[in-house]
């Protein structure tokens with residue numbers, strides 16, 4: 187398969203898309219020219235809490251806005267588990283030509299949809315540029331129907347992962363107090379800023395045992411970014427280490443829904459308020475278009 191194949195799939199999907207309505211949405215879609223705000227939830231290291239943060243952030247934003255979660259952990263995604271849905275199709279089917287963009291949209295609840303990543307499919311963990319272009323085309327086609335697109339990123343600093351983050355309006359890094367998570371968060375920052383010097387990444391400290399620990403961790407990352415990258419990187423807050431998270435993962439539900447009074451849920455709501463207040467304003471260039479330009483043929 188190659189770029190021509192990709193274009194054929196896109197054209198085919200475009201024709202089908204007109205006939206298939208999207209899932210039920212609370213409000214009419216924004217007019218032409220408007221795009222969803224996109225936020226990539228990333229980290230250098232796996233297991234820092236990207237997916238649990240994305241699941242709860244999506245649930246909070248979906249209380250008032252239309253939200254699309256893109257599980258970008260291709261081939262090993264688990265965002266569908268955290269929303270307790272079993273999507274019929276995933277981005278793997280899209281890339282391999284078995285499904286169109288709207289076939290891949292899984293409805294997770296009021297105002298909340300998901301593009302699943304597919305799981306147990308090792309050969310898509312790294313996509314070719316033309317395959318990324320197919321994903322970009324699909325996102326372009328549907329993103330105007332949402333207010334927010336949240337990208338639940340894969341771990342690591344691969345070209346694919348960083349390209350997706352750089353194409354989003356904002357990047358929220360999730361680190362834990364572990365020195366390995368901090369080191370990898372710094373590595374992600376460095377590579378992201380090399381790729382897109384205009385990016386304004388920020389971060390949240392997850393699994394902190396106290397505010398004092400979170401502050402100390404935040405200062406370390408901010409200090410390293412200031413000293414070695416000459417950048418001021420904002421910390422949006424912290425989330426406590428909380429057994430409720432583990433219980434909710436095992437119950438396949440976002441913490442804010444299943445255990446709304448848990449300390450993690452309270453921290454998450456504060457984080458969501460900052461995201462809504464500080465990131466919602468201003469025009470978005472559109473995730474699909476930006477991604478398509480960054481991975482497309484010269």
Ligand SMILES: Nc1ncnc2c1ncn2[C@@H]1O[C@H](COP(=O)(O)OP(=O)(O)O)[C@@H](O)[C@H]1O
Pocket residue numbers: 229231232233234235236237238239341392393425426427428429431432435450
């Ligand atoms: N704040 C937290 N408190 C307790 N456990 C957490 C917390 N955040 C994450 N975890 C644990 O870490 C695991 C991995 O989280 P996940 O979001 O899947 O990581 P990632 O998406 O970054 O790989 C979760 O299943 C949960 O057990």
Ligand SMILES: [Mg+2]
Pocket residue numbers: 236237259264338339
């Ligand atoms: Mg994950």
